Amino acid sequence: MKVVAVVVAYNRRDLLLQALDGLAAQTRPVDRIVVVDNASTDGSGAAAKAHPAQPEVLTLRRNTGGAGGFAAGLAHAALNLEAGAVWLMDDDTVPQPTALEELLRAWEACPTHPAAVASRVVWTDGRDHPMNTPRNRLFAPLPMRVRAAAAGARPIRTASFVSLLVDADLAVLTGLPKADYFIWNDDFDFTARLLRHREGLLVPASVAVHHTTSFAGALDEPGDRFFYEVRNKVWTFTRSHAFGPIDLLAYGAFTLLGWVRLLVRSEHRLPLVRGLAFGLFDGLRRSPRPTERVLAGLGPVSAEVAAACGRARAVARRRAA
Numbered sequence: 001m002k003v004v005a006v007v008v009a010y011n012r013r014d015l016l017l018q019a020l021d022g023l024a025a026q027t028r029p030v031d032r033i034v035v036v037d038n039a040s041t042d043g044s045g046a047a048a049k050a051h052p053a054q055p056e057v058l059t060l061r062r063n064t065g066g067a068g069g070f071a072a073g074l075a076h077a078a079l080n081l082e083a084g085a086v087w088l089m090d091d092d093t094v095p096q097p098t099a100l101e102e103l104l105r106a107w108e109a110c111p112t113h114p115a116a117v118a119s120r121v122v123w124t125d126g127r128d129h130p131m132n133t134p135r136n137r138l139f140a141p142l143p144m145r146v147r148a149a150a151a152g153a154r155p156i157r158t159a160s161f162v163s164l165l166v167d168a169d170l171a172v173l174t175g176l177p178k179a180d181y182f183i184w185n186d187d188f189d190f191t192a193r194l195l196r197h198r199e200g201l202l203v204p205a206s207v208a209v210h211h212t213t214s215f216a217g218a219l220d221e222p223g224d225r226f227f228y229e230v231r232n233k234v235w236t237f238t239r240s241h242a243f244g245p246i247d248l249l250a251y252g253a254f255t256l257l258g259w260v261r262l263l264v265r266s267e268h269r270l271p272l273v274r275g276l277a278f279g280l281f282d283g284l285r286r287s288p289r290p291t292e293r294v295l296a297g298l299g300p301v302s303a304e305v306a307a308a309c310g311r312a313r314a315v316a317r318r319r320a321a
Contacts, residue, residue, distance in 0.1 A: 001084035004077040005030045008069030009091035010038040022094040024053040028101040036073040038063045065182035072301045075308040078168040088161045092211040102206035103165045109151035115198035119163035119206040129210045130217035134159040153201035161187040163208035175312045180288035185232035192242035230279025239287045
């Protein structure tokens with residue numbers, strides 16, 4: 001199976017080079033590497049082109065956020081490079097040498113062919129990173145749990161874009177990450193849609209190091225970025241087909257509880273209250289724009305995104321007929 005790694009980069013040149021070092025050191029080599037440069041101004045794109053791993057660099061004319069970068073990279077890998085699987089990660093992610101080997105081992109050991117397999121993500125000191133903990137699948141049936149255990153894994157319902165291997169065809173047919181999310185919860189929505197009726201696995205033996213500046217979760221003092229957390233969760237819960245009724249109730253309650261805890265504990269409530277108000281307003285008043293519209297005007301990448309979105313819509317129409 002052809003595996004294409006997609007790394008989304010924005011102004012973290014040194015970390016990007018470490019990520020490429022990690023990809024180059026895999027015991028099971030990746031077949032291709034694509035760096036999506038989100039209009040970086042620090043020379044990230046040029047540095048990537050000069051790296052010994054020889055990645056293909058897609059330079060976007062504007063910063064489309066993580067959501068737009070992953071949508072563009074996934075479309076390019078699946079349609080242009082004919083990937084069987086796409087390995088998604090941020091530019092501050094350093095996969096350990098056996099990360100891909102272990103993901104593929106679990107993938108192949110599961111007879112039902114998972115749609116996605118995720119690595120265990122740790123911080124620089126080896127602790128499990130609170131920002132990248134996949135959500136377990138609620139009420140996973142016994143056969144699914146048995147299959148996962150036999151593969152050295154456990155069933156999950158969502159995962160982050162930090163060392164996530166996805167089936168390329170299924171990812172496109174499910175629908176690309178929604179570029180209008182820009183940052184935060186694009187991976188939550190995408191993997192929830194991808195795994196609603198399919199299996200996903202967390203593979204603890206596959207390890208990636210997430211080089212964030214601190215050991216913290218996404219909701220540890222997010223400041224003005226709380227707007228994206230609120231708006232994008234509202235979009236996922238009200239505009240997406242990511243969850244059925246039971247999951248919607250459970251994950252919606254978990255989200256509300258997290259917001260309340262954040263507001264109660266924070267010493268900087270004003271930007272959080274502002275983000276909550278504007279996020280609710282924007283999330284409820286409109287839906288996310290189509291991804292091909294958000295990523296228009298980016299050259300050949302835009303055509304690939306449009307083709308991928310068109311393919312997903314055609315499948316959806318056939319299923320509804």
